[in-house]
Amino acid sequence: MDAATIYALGTPTPSRAHPGALSVIRLSGPRAPEVLIFLTEPRAFERGHSARDPALPEPRRMAVRTLYDPLSGEAIDRGLVVWFEAPHSETGEMMAELHLHGGRAVVGAALEAIRRLDLCRLAEPGEFTRRAFEHGKLDLTEAEGIADLVAAETEQQRRLALQQMDGALHRLYEDWRTLGLATLAHLEAAIDFPDEDLPPGIARQVRDGAIQLQAEIGAHLADRRGERLREGLHIAIIGPPNAGKSSLLNLLARRDAAIVSETAGTTRDVIEAHLDLGGWPVVLADTAGLRESGDSIEQEGVRRARARATEADLRLLVLDASGDWQGARRDLIASTERWDPARDIVVLNKIDLAPVQPGEGAVPLSATSGVGLPALLARLERSAGLLMEKGATAPPLTRARHREALGEAHAALGRALVAPEVALAAEDLRLALRAIGRITGTVRVEELLDVIFRDFCIGK
Helix, strand or coil: CCCEEEECCCCCCCCCCCEEEEEEEEEEEECHHHHHHHCCCHHHHHHHHCCCCCCEEECCEEEEEEEECCCCCCCEEEEEEEEEEECCCCCCCCCCEEEEEEHHHHHHHHHHHHHHHHHCEECCHHHHHHCCCCCCCCHHHHHHHHHHEEEEEECCHHHHHHHHHHCCHHHHHHHHHHHHHHHHHHHHHHHHHCCCCCCCCHHHHHHHHHHHHHHHHHHCCCCCCHHHHCCCCEEEEECCCCCCCHHHHHHHHHCCCCCCCCCCCCCCEEEEEEEEEEEEEEEEEEEECCCCCCHHHHHHHHHHHHHHHHHHEEEEEEEEEECHHHHHHHHHHCCCCCCCCCCCCCCCCEEECCCCCCCCCECCCCCCCCCCCHHHHHHHHHHHHHHHCCCCCCCCCCCCHHHHHHHHHHHHHHHHHHHCHHHHHHHHHHHHHHHHHHHCCCCCCCCHHHHCCCCCCCCC
């Protein structure tokens, strides 16, 4: 573990166009309090005060201090400072924070003053959080939750990240490790003491434990909520040509994302727009009109439209209210895989040209005037909620790294259940537990840590 003291700006870098009201500089490491003294006491650096200098404020209490250039003694700014004794800090090390005005000149001068002390180095991306992990303040899933919270763009993403940061996944995976360790202990007893009278029913307990663990991991792998929240729910807009699919995309995206034309077959490829739907991140896809065509390019567009409809989490079937929409609805729903009337939505567009009666099993809309949009948005949010509520009692799987490790664990448990020898079953169970341990960091792999923390921002 690197024992150097590190520092970084923990708030966005101020610019000429966007100066910050406040900026926070963070330090972590054994010399953090010493740096704080040298910055807040004129000429203290020349006198060589120690970190036990009475000039330090009381730990964990904000204090008003003037920040000085340690070499020239010139005042830089007046703000709040605080320091934390190890191990009672975020990283588990000595820490200090400078809360300064957010101007570019102030922040630049403060960072330069710290650099000129030559007592610490600039932090690498994610190094504060990595040190917290190194000192047992959080596990890898909680560290990833912090990264997700910083990157969250919607309300539901924020909630999921906070849930993970608070240890929801950690507790789930540790419960599995506990169950697996108990099962492995029984197997080890059978291997190490074959001539002893072991408790009755131990073989059944071992098998039941492995079956339970494999079933719970399998259910977790089948839960796609976390990935949907990270990447966005995929909603495909499908329907016949000239029904108003592109107009609907533009209406929902609130911009001209797709070309709108009265000429049928204008959309040849899939056009995407990202939006926030009641807190759910959504990837909305406009697709080519579904019809038979002799044009090879349009045929490819129709093929892609059907593929996107099959892969989508939800579908919006847009029909022209002025035409034979009932027959079109029947034919298109019959040709769409996994159509779910509880979640997928039929939209009757162009009601300004052909008003429809309520209760037709569809959402009436005019994409040109926006009439019916609030009802459609409410229905979309309800459909998204139904989709995401499935399995909501357990924390969702959030990262490809977790999925890969759990896939290995699931496969190893499957081998253990059919192993011809007890020793082989025990080895597969060990592999399963090692894979689960890699997720939380119980099994330490330095290369894995580098991959996880390199995507963090500097100062975090």
